[in-house]
Amino acid sequence: MTANCRSSFRAIVTVAALLLTACNAIIPESDRPVSATARAAPLLSIHNPLVFPVGDTPSNTGGPFYGWPAVEVESHGLRVFLPHRWLFASSLEALLALxxxxxxxxxxxxxxAERQSYLDLLTPAGQERLFAGTGFPFDPDAQPVGTNGFHLLAVPSEGRTLETYAQHLTEQLEASGFASLARGEVGPGLRPWGEQTATIRYSVDAAQAYGERAVTVPDAVVDGWMVVLLSPDNGTFLTVAFDSWGDSSEWWELLHLEIVRRIQWAADPAYQPRTGPTVTLNFNMNVRAGPGTDHPIVGKASVNEQFPVISSNAASDWWQIEYNGQLGWLHRAYVTASADTDTAPQTDETGWLTANDNEGGFSLSYPPGWRYFDPARPTQADLALFAAASRIGSGDVDVPGLAQTVSEMSYRRDDAVIGLGLQSGPPESEASNFMLVFSFPSNGLSLESYAEEAAGHAYSLSPATVALAQGLRxxxxxxVSVRYHEHGTNSEVWQIWLLPPDGETLLALAFSVHSDQFEALEPLLREIVERLTWIER
Structure with a gap:
């Protein structure tokens, strides 16, 4: 297959893309659903991206998914992240500027010239406003890859749902006569926190254009993948359309997945951290490691400084705060509290806090020195604590950055993550211990059945030990107890799978602890598991 052949075929692929992303409404037939079924509970593996891999240093840590540059598409309120050695143009002028x-x-x-022709086809007269950009790989030291790339089209939703629009695109694809539909579905799994997307996969026999004729090129197939996102205000469908040559589609798959996952709506309120109660100092004072003057001093704070409140102690005379990425304590007699501090949780006599998850149907208690929160709705204090927990990154972490890291922690199963617990430690610590809480539909699966399925795949996790256990609750x-060693980060991973009384979900508590600390922390982890209680949903 020559580069000229690949370039000439792009015109045909582009016509297909334009046909598929047309904005006229077609109502789907009721007997042709495109919704995806819920993803089954797997043998989970989790990863600790907060520490340097064993043998790595700051100078050589990284990889193809780190440090992607962001491009602002102001005309459509988008932020697009590109792989290294990729270029992006949101208009003809931007393309020529490259x-x-x-x-x-x-x-x-x-x-x-080929890219300009491609862009001209994507922006026919009267539809220029739908075009949001095109991204493509370009290595000045290698022959250009003509077909692998993507384009973005922003189409008014006009009240349609993802299911309706996906069916419309599917019907247009089937009516084209030159594409073979692989599958189409609507469901979570491609975007942070289980955001729904519509996806359509198809293939086209590669062809070369001669005037008005298209001649099929033997044994050459282009794989197409369309992903449709719905804007936060439900007003716009964003279609991300990829195409890649069949012999290299698997190689490009991971990059395509990351491009979709990282697209941001610039004005999405979900990207703003929640506000919370605060205290303001009336005097210069010490910040303590615990609620009492017998606890060590972790730092000093000055008059008029303001700090986010995490909780109060059982006696209600000390406030727990976020202090430079650590948990600290201030005596309440010397601060002025904001009016909403009555919403702050209170520890029990042992210093433990309890978080109620009414939707999940459980209450989780966690010990002093830990912070537990919903990573989909963090506060500014949560972001600061998370940034401090990372031994790799530097500086602040925003809400999208947190979402991306949790996605790495869960190996892209953040659609099932409902809680994140962090152990607060000093900056000089080598460890970043954490807990992820997952919830999956049980689909009628019992713990015994899950243990059998997990044991059958234990070889894939170093291997893992899987046991149906009593005595933990x-x-x-x-x-179900699942335990394995993550060699790359020298971490012990311990998962506890539970089945609530209603049997509707499987709940997993997944701990990642530095191997040198696991033995000392294991009694505390067991207590977290033991203290969990079920509540009515």
């Missing part, structure tokens, strides 16, 4: 980056040779001229309630 000329200096393409090098000074005939190949670059031909590549730019009150009243001999059964639990």
């Amino acid at each position: 000329r200096p980056q393409l090098g000074d040779n005939e190949m670059a001229d031909a590549f730019l 009150p009243a001999n309630e059964e639990a």
